[in-house]
Amino acid sequence: MAVRKPPITTREYWAPGHAACAGCGCAAALRLATKAFSEAMEEKYGDPNAFAIAQATGCMEVVSAVFPYTAWKAPWVHVAFENAAAVASGVEAAWKKVGRKGKILAIGGDGGTADIGMQALSGMLERWHNVVYLMYDNEAYMNTGIQRSSSTPYGAWTTTSPPGKLSIGEDKPKKWVALIAAAHQIPYVATASVANPYDYIRKMKKAAKIDGPAFVQVQCTCVPGWRAPPEKSIEITRLAIETGVWPLFEIENGDFHNIKIQAPGGGAKVKREGGRVVAIEFKKPIEEYLKLQGRFKHLFKQPEAIDQLREQIKAMWKVLGVEVTLPKPEE
Amino acid sequence: MPIRKVMKANEAAAWAAKLAKPKVIAAFPITPSTLVPEKISEFVADGELDAEFIKVESEHSAISACVGASAAGVRTFTATASQGLALMHEILFIAAGMRLPIVIAVGNRALSAPINIWNDWQDTISERDTGWLQFYAENNQEALDLILIAFKVAEDERVLLPAMVGFDAFILTHTVEPVEIPDQELVDEFLGEYVPKHAYLDPSKPITQGTLAFPAHYMEARYTVWEANEAAKKVIDEAFAEFEKRFGRRYQKIEEYKTDDAEIIFVTMGSLAGTVKEYVDMLREKGVKVGVAKLTVYRPFPTEEVRELAKKAKVLALLEKNVTFSVGGALFQDFSRALINEKEKPVIVDFILGLGGRDVTFKDLDEALGIAQKALAGEEFDEVNWIGLRKEIL
Ligand SMILES: Cc1ncc(C[n+]2csc(CCOP(=O)(O)OP(=O)(O)O)c2C)c(N)n1
Ligand code: SF4
Numbered sequence: 001m002a003v004r005k006p007p008i009t010t011r012e013y014w015a016p017g018h019a020a021c022a023g024c025g026c027a028a029a030l031r032l033a034t035k036a037f038s039e040a041m042e043e044k045y046g047d048p049n050a051f052a053i054a055q056a057t058g059c060m061e062v063v064s065a066v067f068p069y070t071a072w073k074a075p076w077v078h079v080a081f082e083n084a085a086a087v088a089s090g091v092e093a094a095w096k097k098v099g100r101k102g103k104i105l106a107i108g109g110d111g112g113t114a115d116i117g118m119q120a121l122s123g124m125l126e127r128w129h130n131v132v133y134l135m136y137d138n139e140a141y142m143n144t145g146i147q148r149s150s151s152t153p154y155g156a157w158t159t160t161s162p163p164g165k166l167s168i169g170e171d172k173p174k175k176w177v178a179l180i181a182a183a184h185q186i187p188y189v190a191t192a193s194v195a196n197p198y199d200y201i202r203k204m205k206k207a208a209k210i211d212g213p214a215f216v217q218v219q220c221t222c223v224p225g226w227r228a229p230p231e232k233s234i235e236i237t238r239l240a241i242e243t244g245v246w247p248l249f250e251i252e253n254g255d256f257h258n259i260k261i262q263a264p265g266g267g268a269k270v271k272r273e274g275g276r277v278v279a280i281e282f283k284k285p286i287e288e289y290l291k292l293q294g295r296f297k298h299l300f301k302q303p304e305a306i307d308q309l310r311e312q313i314k315a316m317w318k319v320l321g322v323e324v325t326l327p328k329p330e331e
Numbered sequence: 332m333p334i335r336k337v338m339k340a341n342e343a344a345a346w347a348a349k350l351a352k353p354k355v356i357a358a359f360p361i362t363p364s365t366l367v368p369e370k371i372s373e374f375v376a377d378g379e380l381d382a383e384f385i386k387v388e389s390e391h392s393a394i395s396a397c398v399g400a401s402a403a404g405v406r407t408f409t410a411t412a413s414q415g416l417a418l419m420h421e422i423l424f425i426a427a428g429m430r431l432p433i434v435i436a437v438g439n440r441a442l443s444a445p446i447n448i449w450n451d452w453q454d455t456i457s458e459r460d461t462g463w464l465q466f467y468a469e470n471n472q473e474a475l476d477l478i479l480i481a482f483k484v485a486e487d488e489r490v491l492l493p494a495m496v497g498f499d500a501f502i503l504t505h506t507v508e509p510v511e512i513p514d515q516e517l518v519d520e521f522l523g524e525y526v527p528k529h530a531y532l533d534p535s536k537p538i539t540q541g542t543l544a545f546p547a548h549y550m551e552a553r554y555t556v557w558e559a560n561e562a563a564k565k566v567i568d569e570a571f572a573e574f575e576k577r578f579g580r581r582y583q584k585i586e587e588y589k590t591d592d593a594e595i596i597f598v599t600m601g602s603l604a605g606t607v608k609e610y611v612d613m614l615r616e617k618g619v620k621v622g623v624a625k626l627t628v629y630r631p632f633p634t635e636e637v638r639e640l641a642k643k644a645k646v647l648a649l650l651e652k653n654v655t656f657s658v659g660g661a662l663f664q665d666f667s668r669a670l671i672n673e674k675e676k677p678v679i680v681d682f683i684l685g686l687g688g689r690d691v692t693f694k695d696l697d698e699a700l701g702i703a704q705k706a707l708a709g710e711e712f713d714e715v716n717w718i719g720l721r722k723e724i725l
Contacts, residue, residue, distance in 0.1 A: 049534035054399060067548050070539035075532035077402045078541035079395055079425055086392035090355060090399025090407070091532055093383035097354040097405060102534065120395065123388030 008035045008201055011048060018071035019063040023230025025220030025237060026060055026136045028194045030107065033134055033218075034074060036201040037105055040208035049074065050102030051208075054091055056084035056112035059142040059222070082116035084108045085124035088131045096130075103208055104131045110151035111141040114177045121177075125184040125213045132207045132214045135177060138222040146225045150175040153245075154309045156295045157227070163298040168305045173312040178251070179319060181215035185254030188214040193246055194221075195238035199262055203250065219246050227294025239289040242266025244282045244313055244326050259320050279323040286310060287329045333511050333578075340474040340503035343510050344410060344436040344496070345370035347478035349380045350518040351434075353408040355400035357385035357393045359415060362448045363500040364438035367410035390415035394422040394433070401431035402540050404531035406482070409433070412500065413440035416454045420461070426493045427462025427556055429541055431530055432485035433493040436478060439467075439601065439652075440500040441687040449688020450500035451652035452601065455629075456661045462556045464494035464563055465630040467600040471508040474498040476580055477627070479518060483570045486525050489562045499602040501688065513578050521577055560631040567628055584633035585640060586625045589615060593622030595703045596644040596677075598662065600626045603650060603691060610696045621700070626662075637669040644677045648703040650696075652685045659683065659715035678706045684718035695719040 013034035020027035034053075042048040052075040055061050061078050064071040079087045088106035095102060106124070108117050113135040124131060140158045141147040148161040153174045157163055161170040182189040187210045192200035200218060207214035219240060221233040228236055240246035241264050248262035263270055267283035287306065290296040299305045310326045317324040338346070344367045348356065356375075358368035374380035383400075387393045390411050397407040411419065416437055426433050437455050441447040455465055466481055468474040474496065481494035498504060530540060544552055564584075571582040588608050590596050597607050604625035614621050624640050626633065641647065651660030658664060663681040670676045682699045685691040695718045706712045 047534070049537075051534065052403070052532040062543050065539050065542040067542040067544040067552075070542065072539045073537060075534055075537040076539045077399065077532060079398050079402075079429075080421060083392065083395035083422070086387065086395035087399035087402075089385055089387070089392070090357060090396030090401075091403045092399075093355045093357075093385050093396065094400040094403035094405040094407075095532075097381075097383045098403075119388060120392050123392055126388075127386065 007198070008032070009039050009048070011035065011038050013038060013072065013074040014064070015071050015073050017069070019066065020060070021223045021230065023221070023223045023233045025194045025233045026138050026222065027063070029136050029218045029220040030060055032194070032197055032201060033105070033204050036204035037103070037208045040205040041102060044209050045101045047102070051105055052076070052091055052102070053105045053107060054079070054084050054088040055106070056108035056117060057081035057143065058109035058112050059138070060107065060109065060136060062143055081112050083120050084112060085117060085120040085131070085133060088133070089124050089127065089129045092129045092131055106131050106133045108133070108135055109142070110135060110137045110139055111149040114151040114175050115149050121181070122184065125181060125186050125215065128212055130212060132204070132216065135215070135217045137217055137219050138225055140222070140225050142222045142225045151177065154312055155299045155305050157298065158295070168302055169298060176316060178215060178217040182251040182254050182256065186213045186215065187253055189251045190216050191246070191248055192216055192218040193237050193241055193248060194218065195234050195241060196248065196262070199248060225295070228292055232292055236289065236292050239284065239292065242268065242282070243284045243286045243289045244280065244317065244324055245286055245289050247317060247320060249320055257321070261320065261322060277322055280317070281325040282327060285327045285329040286313065333513050335509050335511050337507045338471060338510050339366065339505055339507055340468065340471040340498040341366035341438065341505070342370055343471045343475040344478055344498070345374065346512055347475045348408045348436070349374050350513065350515060351406065351408065351479060351482050351522060352380070353382055354405035355383045355385065355397065355407045356409060357387050357396035357400070357407070358409045359387055359390045359393045359411070361390070361412050361415040363440055363504040364410045364412045364436065366504070367436055390418040391422065394419040394426065397433045398422060398426050398429065398431055401426070401433050402429065402530050402532060404527045404533070406525045407433050410436040412438040413442055413454045416458060417442060420458065423458055423461040423463060423493070425541070428552065429530065430491040430559070431493055432482070432491055432525070434478060434481045434485060435493070435495045436474070437495050437497045438500045438504040439497040447687040448500065450502050451686045451688070452497065453653045455495055455497045456653040458495070459630055459661060462492060462560065463630065464492055466494065466496045466628055467626065468496060468498040468503065469602055469604045469625060471498070471503055471510045472580070474503060475510055475512070476574065476578070476582070479521065480570050480574055480582065482522055484563060484566050487566045488528070490559050490566050491529065492556070492559050492563065497601065502602045517577050521573065563631050564633070582627055584626070584628040585636040586627055587640065588623040588625070590622030590624060590640070590643050592620055593644055594620040594707055595646045595648055595700070596622045596624050596640065597648045597650055598624045598626070598666070599650040600629065603652065603685065606691055607650065607696065610693055613693070632665050632669070634669045637666060638673060641670050641673065641677050642675070646703050646707045647677050647679045648699055649679065649681045650699065651681065651683055654683055654686070663715070680706050680712060681715045682718050683715065689719055691719070
């Protein structure tokens with residue numbers, strides 16, 4: 001009888017027994033990332049274990065490494081909140097010096113990457129360390145109890161961007177760290193989603209095999225942070241792609257003129273010119289994404305705020321070189 | 332044969348790093364220690380030091396990269412001062428808590444504000460509770476030697492703590508003196524190769540480093556840092572003895588000068604010890620019974636040696652280039668603690684002087700001596716005294 005090869009290795013590096021919430025999209029993102037890494041290391045060096053992880057303080061750190069337990073089956077080090085990239089630089093330098101083959105994976109949340117860790121990240125990328133930096137983007141500081149980060153989307157409720165008489169919630173557009181990373185002209189930058197695991201795995205493998213720095217930003221849900229039911233985690237992130245909220249793209253060597261856009265699905269019509277995506281007509285309104293999450297609930301009383309968000313999303317796509325149509329829900 | 336070269340303490344520190352053969356160095360420039368990474372990068376560029384030199388974007392990343400490299404199991408080194416060390420502060424605790432034997436050379440410099448690039452000890456003194464070992468050099472030779480000794484002690488399995496070696500801004504960092512550079516083979520024998528058993532990032536035997544600890548474990552982890560500091564006391568003595576045997580230069584946690592029959596003993600650190608020794612020579616000629624004690628090791632605090640020292644004098648006059656506001660200097664607290672339960676103890680008078688590079692002159696020392704003599708005579712005196720203040724500009 002023919003046995004089908006599993007789509008990804010059955011080896012586990014992020015082991016069961018970690019303390020993440022049921023339905024945590026970030027836990028899934030880390031598990032897949034390490035599996036993809038392992039496959040890449042096997043293909044590149046013949047050793048599936050040829051990697052080490054340097055991780056920032058944050059939810060994924062505290063749920064995985066509570067002394068005397070660990071969820072990690074790979075060499076793993078945590079130092080502080082803002083310095084995963086710098087720590088990874090040191091690990092990589094040490095490996096280079098002792099002649100150890102392999103790659104370093106640095107992991108940080110949006111806070112540890114977009115805010116406090118931005119300087120260390122920029123330094124690490126600019127110095128061209130052989131490191132893949134994975135930013136798991138749950139769009140707020142979850143470990144300290146859901147405070148806004150610069151990666152929190154416009155309009156979202158967090159404990160430091162509460163909606164109120166004078167506030168619609170978070171009042172600044174999302175900061176796109178992947179674009180900042182790409183401006184360093186590093187070999188590879190990508191965005192990904194746990195709702196599109198094949199695309200995500202492909203990108204992580206590609207990043208892991210590159211010689212030099214790479215940056216991957218993966219959107220993943222946080223159940224309490226997004227005020228969303230745990231069983232809807234994947235559905236929500238899929239809707240983020242299908243409504244245009246979360247673009248999936250790759251930028252190689254900082255070439256902003258040749259950004260590769262992955263198809264969003266959800267019935268969206270993609271227009272290409274010379275193989276390049278130039279326009280996308282989304283079919284599903286962003287409201288479909290927003291309405292499943294308590295963090296956006298208040299926006300439905302202020303439709304102008306949702307329109308504002310739509311404009312910001314269009315502007316972001318424009319940076320990617322794509323004209324998008326974002327429909328409004330039918331009345 | 333060892334060679335003698337005329338050099339600044341910064342160069343001596345770079346030479347020490349070269350001799351210690353760290354595999355990873357990560358550093359960021361700051362006055363007055365900028366020359367240390369510059370000189371090291373020359374060594375690396377010329378192939379004289381086979382190391383990865385990470386040109387980080389800040390001191391925070393310098394120490395973070397050192398932690399990463401040390402966690403990956405290799406010998407690491409960095410250099411900084413003042414605001415740079417302050418920027419490392421957060422990670423200094425982590426390096427000690429993770430028991431990583433990193434060595435930092437510090438050109439001791441004042442902290443802002445006002446911004447000031449000159450010498451005092453506030454930078455390293457402010458890091459005294461991080462768990463790091465602290466050595467202070469009196470001259471450029473000591474800067475070199477103490478860095479080698481710091482590696483030896485830090486990497487000892489009974490210790491496994493990071494160490495900082497301070498040498499005074501400009502007074503040493505930028506002043507040339509003859510320095511003996513020991514033979515590489517002897518240094519190799521003295522230090523050996525660093526082979527960590529507790530910190531490595533090896534895929535064939537994965538370990539998790541830098542975990543979260545709940546209240547059930549945190550205190551015990553911190554206690555091991557305490558224990559390691561205690562253990563370091565003996566290890567430092569052993570390292571000093573071995574160093575003397577191999578290189579002929581003698582170090583002690585507290586070096587005494589003319590203390591045997593002294594009534595007043597000045598206690599100090601770093602290059603100031605040299606000045607005070609001269610001053611004591613001068614006073615001795617006049618028949619004044621004074622001596623000097625120099626702390627070469629400040630952390631772990633040499634409590635036993637301080638108690639022995641205290642038996643010799645009626646007054647301990649502490650000369651400190653640092654302030655702990657509303658208390659005095661840091662040494663004042665340390666000495667008070669060491670002596671509080673002793674049956675017989677000398678009077679302690681604290682002097683804060685030389686902050687931000689203010690010269691410490693014999694006139695200043697006269698002022699301090701006057702107050703110490705009052706204390707000796709049983710007259711009233713102030714416990715904490717700022718020496719050399721320009722009252723007219725206050
Ligand atoms: C210097 C410093 N400031 C603040 C904190 C507190 N802190 C720890 S994790 C965290 C937020 C982490 O957010 P993010 O990086 O988005 O990861 P998440 O928790 O969402 O997984 C904060 C503010 C810290 N550990 N260190
Ligand atoms: S709080 Fe959020 S990020 Fe943290 S484990 Fe739970 S779902 Fe995941």
